[in-house]
Amino acid sequence: MSNAASNGEGKMSLTAKVIVGLVAGILLGLTINILGLNPAGGFVDTYITNGLFHVVGKMFVNALKMLVVPLVLFSLICGVCGIGDIKMLGRVGSKSFGLYILTTAIAIAVAITVAVISGIGSGMDMATESAFSGREAPPLSQVLIDIIPNNPINALSEGEMLQIIFFAILMGVCILMVGKPAKKLVELIEVLNEVMMKMVTVIMEIAPYAVFCLIAKAMANLGLALFAQLIGYVVVLIAVLMLHLFVVIPFILKLFSSLSVTTFLKKARNMQVFAFSTASSNATIPVTLRTVTERLGVRNSVGSFTVPFGATINMDGTAIMQGVATVFIANIYGVDLGLAGYVTVIMMAVLASIGTAGVPGVGLIMLSMVFAQVGLPLEGIGLILGVDRLLDMVRTAVNVTGDAAVSCIVAKSEGKLDESIFNDPKAGVVAGVDIDHDAEKELADVAKG
Secondary structure: OOHHHHHHOOOOOHHHHHHHHHHHHHHHHHHHHHOOOOOOOOHHHHHHHHHHHHHHHHHHHHHHHHHHHHHHHHHHHHHHHHHOOHHHHHHHHHHHHHHHHHHHHHHHHHHHHHHHHHOOOOOOOOOOOOOOOOOOOOOHHHHHHHOOOOOHHHHHHHOOHHHHHHHHHHHHHHHHHHOHHHHHHHHHHHHHHHHHHHHHHHHHOOHHHHHHHHHHHHHHHHOOHHHHHHHHHHHHHHHHHHHHHHHHHHHHHHHHHOOOHHHHHHHHHHHHHHHHHHOOOOOOHHHHHHHHHHHOOEOHHHHHHHHHHHHHHOOHHHHHHHHHHHHHHHHHOOOOOHHHHHHHHHHHHHHHHOOOOOOOOHHHHHHHHHHHHHOOOHHHHHHOHHHHHHHHHHHHHHHHHHHHHHHHHHHHHOOOEOHHHHHOOOOOOOOOOOOOHHHHHHHHHHHHO
């Protein structure tokens, strides 16, 4: 055992700290909400929930997002070069794509089935004053065209994940084709990737406090009262999300990899908490990648491809929301979609998930596409606006769990999974940031010299 690991014994793990922050934030937020301490324009609202909590939470999310583009770029190039075999890269890509699309299709099909059987929204006479501006779903041809960036620098600055992934893969493949002359470039990119991973570890140290602020703000603003009129929608949606999280994903993991479901779920908790707190698959990429490679034993050559790829196209949780919400709104407005309508919803949800940014609230944008396609009134989205933010947190946790499961399946099939790490409960556990003072001194000597 290393000295760093020995020094970490007895300290509370990062996961435990984050969970403490999560629970404390929920309790404080509910207290503020129930006691009515958060009126608009009041001291608590101005300086606490939408002041301190908002600023700290937003800074943390921005810090995570700051890492996403360089981390994806460097890690993906390293991953492609690490694979070292263009044919194997094609296998990893096709397996990942097939599994992500399969899980998304299963997710929305199950969601629609459960929602139809439960009959949520039937007989309700609810109106809404909220309006939501939808947008027309882009044709599949445009989605395919947009995968290739006309300006890679602009794609990097705008955070266009599919374009960044395409550029990074192409660059990695061309580095492999160049061969030995590109060795120094590969070494540089590997060092940059290592630096980015260290930045992830440093920023994670403020996570417990940021999670506390994010959750406290959300609960103070939403509370429990908003769930009353939508209890059926909320219960069914959460039930399907839990079904997918604890039944469908574990079943697929076990079926295709024979790995321990219990071990996988235990090691995924930290990642799930971050996804729940940020409600952003993209912002959680650094945490997901670290969990997949250091906790679950997936080689970086595979994980650096499957994780950002999954954050871009794997929207299991969002697809579930679309299925349940479509049935709910259709029943409220008395619209009979029929079998053809529901098949259209499934197809739209799968297609819309490709190239849709993994950021908070994106589910509502995708839902507007689905509603426009099947002829449901877009103002119906106003009915679920009040509870969507909290439910967005839950479905994001489902999304990243699917990313990790597919990463393990693909890695196992390619012989790129270290099962000794996967089965070691302490593998990759972080108790704190370890500072290598010898490395610091060496670097300082170099700078002086």
